[in-house]
Amino acid sequence: MVCVMNVISIFVVLGSVVRGQVEVAKDDNIEHFALLCRIYNVAKNPPINHVDMKEGHYIVKEIDTLNKSLLEEERLYEKEDAGNFGDPSQTDRNGRNSTRPTQPQSNHPAGSHNYGGYYKKNVPNEIQEAKAEFAQVIFGENENESDLDQGALKEVTGRAHACGDSGLTTRGNSAGKNLVVDFFCLCAQRQDGQGAKQVCGFYVGRIYENGLLGWNESHPIGSATMWASIKGGCGKHMQQHPKSTAEARHILDQFLKHLKTGGVYRWGAGDKVEGSERREGMLGTGVGKNENSGNGPVCNGKKGGKPPSSPGGVCIYYGPKSDNWEEKIEWMKKFKTALASVDYVNNKTANIQRSTRKLQMLLQRAEEIYETAKVISEVQNPVGLPAAFQNTSGNLTTYNATRTRSYSPYPHFMPLWALLLL
Incomplete structure (x- = not known):
């Protein structure tokens, strides 16, 4: 030109x-x-470079929904275990039922509840300042x-x-x-x-x-x-x-x-x-x-x-x-x-975009884990079977309980939020 x-x-x-x-x-x-x-x-x-914050917040909402579903199933396990006096073969050394997944420690993934908080609070003002300088x-x-x-x-x-x-x-x-x-x-x-x-x-x-x-x-x-x-x-x-x-x-x-x-x-x-x-x-x-x-x-x-x-x-x-x-x-x-x-503004926008991509990956993985957890839950707690049958020692040995606990997806669900901190 x-x-x-x-x-x-x-x-x-x-x-x-x-x-x-x-x-x-x-x-x-x-x-x-x-x-x-x-x-x-x-x-x-x-x-x-602008960023659509709605997408990220939607993903966080979906992840939180999955997390709440796990907590609801955890409470359901607690109700079912209320009448169980505890078969020694089904309890760990702390007296907890080994067939029940460990309760998550938080309702939110680390940092997800604050997704884009700094961006939403500060970057719009910084964008206006940049536009004022160009004016x-x-x-x-x-x-x-x-x-x-x-x-x-x-x-x-x-x-x-x-x-x-x-x-x-x-x-x-x-x-x-x-x-x-x-x-x-x-x-x-x-x-x-x-x-x-x-x-x-x-x-x-x-x-x-x-x-x-x-x-x-x-x-x-x-x-x-x-x-x-x-x-x-x-x-x-x-x-x-x-x-x-x-x-x-x-x-x-x-x-x-x-x-x-x-x-x-x-x-x-x-x-x-x-x-x-x-x-x-x-x-x-x-x-x-x-x-x-x-x-x-x-x-x-x-x-x-x-x-x-x-x-x-x-x-x-x-x-x-x-x-x-x-x-x-x-x-x-x-x-x-x-x-x-x-x-300066575009660098912060790029960080938010990277976080959004990580959230997308995390949501996909969380959905996979949730579906796997539902299948395992249905296998471990079949609908309509007598409690006595479920608690028969012959059907769940100490080895099986330990194996189930080791492969239970619940204990590994929450650590995935650490991806956000990378």
């Missing part, structure tokens, strides 16, 4: 040279817009999409000052503050008619003079409508949500590589293009003269070209690499923090 976009970018630049266009043109910023959309997609749809990536500290002017765009003033001033000698004052600002620098049109049309592939604001939507030397006007246009444009680049934090980090690495390569800067006189280059730390397109003075690139939203509109640029400048982008770009720091939070 990146290679394809690079090829498109090259053809756009070459096409501009052939046509003799120094000015910023339609679709010039599509590649960098798509890159920001991929980052927005991660922040909007973070790769958080700050998009909207800044206030996380308020309903009032961008008092949130993401608060204290954002003139476009050149915010996005990158004359000659791009220093980073834009608001560059990297949040994704809303960066999108507007890269795509928004001006209200005075001097801006480029559909530089990101669609309209963001009005191109007519004295329009009510756009951004020039004052605060962005009509921010809610322009943001809706940005989200609509991003929809074309958000067919799939990120599946992992590794994928999200790869997208961030691609962003840094694009910053290193830089945006396109074209220069020339009048309509004649004399040359072009890449400007490190810039996303978007700039035009002007081949010099680092007031006639160099400037991210003021103008399309440039013939005087008096030259120089110009629909772009955003984060400064040179020496400015330490990963520290100076505020949304990038929050992006990394949010990814770390997602990793």
Whole structure:
């Protein structure tokens, strides 16, 4: 995808040279817009792994039901033994009937009654915290999409000052503050008619003079409508949500590589293009003269070209690499923090999923043991036989009693819960 976009970018630049266009043109910023959309997609749809707690609780309930059934049969044995004075051949050294299975010590498997307790109590809050951190990536500290002017765009003033001033000698004052600002620098049109049309592939604001939507030397006007246009444009680049934090980090690495390569800067006189280059730390397109003075690139939203509109640029400048982008770009720091939070939550989710799989195995084994226990119980206590016949010493020797006790499934039923502790 990146290679394809690079090829498109090259053809756009070459096409501009052939046509003799120094000015910023339609679709010039599509590649960098798509890159920001991929980052927005991660922040909007973070790769958080959720877990269905209902399945685990259902399994625990089933296991407890089997456990209670065993206890009920144990009580039944006790009632049947109430009139038995105890054949010496059927009692162990502690005086207990050796044909009766040992009573389980607990009604719950170890830890099963607390299945997912920590997850249910803490992880939902941690998920919300991670989502809040990603919201700050998009909207800044206030996380308020309903009032961008008092949130993401608060204290954002003139476009050149915010996005990158004359000659791009220093980073834009608001560059990297949040994704809303960066999108507007890269795509928004001006209200005075001097801006480029559909530089990101669609309209963001009005191109007519004295329009009510756009951004020039004052605060962005009509921010809610322009943001809706940005989200609509991003929809074309958000067919799939990120599946992992590794994928999200790869997208961030691609962003840094694009910053290193830089945006396109074209220069020339009048309509004649004399040359072009890449400007490190810039996303978007700039035009002007081949010099680092007031006639160099400037991210003021103008399309440039013939005087008096030259120089110009629909772009955003984060400064040179020496400015330490990963520290100076505020949304990038929050992006990394949010990814770390997602990793933390996903690790806990993975633990719950492993416990659920163990419970599934345990339930299957418990059902097998329960069915075996029922068969043995029916053999040892046939319905309708006289008690005297059942207690005849000839039918149950000390050896048989010991053997029955050794193979009785009941004593081995409860230790299976220890699997949960692995």
